[in-house]
Amino acid sequence: MDLGFKGKVAVVTGASKGIGYAVAKEFLKEGATVVISARNEDGVKKAVEELSEFGKIFGYALDGNSQENMNILAEKAASITGSIDAWVNNIGTNKKRSGKFYTEDELDYIISTCYKSCVYGCQAVFPYMKENGGAIVNISSLASHAATAIRSNIYASMKAAVNGYTRTVASEYAPYNIRVNAVLPGYTETPLLMGGFSQNQLNELLRNNILGRLAQPEEIAKPVVFLSSPGASYITASEIEVTGGHVKVLNAWESFVQNK
Ligand SMILES: NC(=O)c1ccc[n+]([C@@H]2O[C@H](COP(=O)([O-])OP(=O)(O)OC[C@H]3O[C@@H](n4cnc5c(N)ncnc54)[C@H](OP(=O)(O)O)[C@@H]3O)[C@@H](O)[C@H]2O)c1
Numbered sequence: 001m002d003l004g005f006k007g008k009v010a011v012v013t014g015a016s017k018g019i020g021y022a023v024a025k026e027f028l029k030e031g032a033t034v035v036i037s038a039r040n041e042d043g044v045k046k047a048v049e050e051l052s053e054f055g056k057i058f059g060y061a062l063d064g065n066s067q068e069n070m071n072i073l074a075e076k077a078a079s080i081t082g083s084i085d086a087w088v089n090n091i092g093t094n095k096k097r098s099g100k101f102y103t104e105d106e107l108d109y110i111i112s113t114c115y116k117s118c119v120y121g122c123q124a125v126f127p128y129m130k131e132n133g134g135a136i137v138n139i140s141s142l143a144s145h146a147a148t149a150i151r152s153n154i155y156a157s158m159k160a161a162v163n164g165y166t167r168t169v170a171s172e173y174a175p176y177n178i179r180v181n182a183v184l185p186g187y188t189e190t191p192l193l194m195g196g197f198s199q200n201q202l203n204e205l206l207r208n209n210i211l212g213r214l215a216q217p218e219e220i221a222k223p224v225v226f227l228s229s230p231g232a233s234y235i236t237a238s239e240i241e242v243t244g245g246h247v248k249v250l251n252a253w254e255s256f257v258q259n260k
Pocket of ligand 1: 041064184
């Protein structure tokens with residue numbers, strides 16, 4: 001299916017690996033010119049080299065936890081055609097706290113990475129979408145609806161803040177023909193997830209997953225790209241769960257045992 005991205009510009013923040021990388025690849029396969037960012041310069045270079053095989057891509061090593069840097073990213077992306085058609089705020093982290101409570105620095109880091117970067121991105125792209133319209137997708141998390149105990153209270157609340165921000169900014173930008181949605185991935189096989197959970201913990205979590213498995217990054221990327229496309233023209237201010245039905249039923253694993 002042609003999603004209508006030929007000749008269009010799409011930006012994905014935090015895209016040197018994981019879900020962002022997969023989103024960038026899907027946009028390229030759809031014919032968009034893609035601009036990505038991440039902090040580590042070598043990581044950005046490697047991603048650009050690998051993804052060039054699928055189309056035209058530019059990468060910038062920038063810390064997205066700053067309005068100034070997001071503005072630079074938007075300016076560079078807009079210099080390609082004069083406007084930006086799709087923008088994905090993907091940056092996020094679930095950094096563990098060092099003790100029982102968060103230090104001020106730990107707290108600030110999670111708030112900036114999960115929430116402020118999303119606000120900065122939405123603000124930075126606005127001048128380049130307001131004439132021709134466009135679509136923004138904010139990558140939230142299943143944790144904003146159903147978090148794991150102990151390890152994710154600030155992460156979960158910041159992702160819930162992303163959901164709330166998405167609804168309100170969708171209303172604010174609607175007069176400019178800009179749609180804004182949130183995608184809530186479930187447990188997805190990326191460096192972030194695999195670095196944070198043991199296999200035993202993941203097996204326990206998957207007992208409550210209707211599909212009984214982790215997502216692959218491409219399975220999150222495809223809905224993100226669809227939501228960014230004209231085919232999703234009546235979808236805005238939505239929270240789209242892409243979770244394999246996680247915690248929609250408890251003990252979902254029993255279906256697999258009984259039906260085999
Ligand atoms: N994986 C999951 O199971 C899962 C589930 C729900 C939601 N999510 C959300 O999905 C998004 C992507 O997660 P992921 O699992 O793909 O993460 P990941 O594997 O850690 O990849 C994160 C990407 O973002 C970049 N990044 C991180 N902080 C940045 C910053 N301050 N400025 C610029 N770039 C930054 C990283 O590169 P550098 O380190 O070089 O900057 C990397 O390219 C996050 O918002 C996460 O919360 C993930």
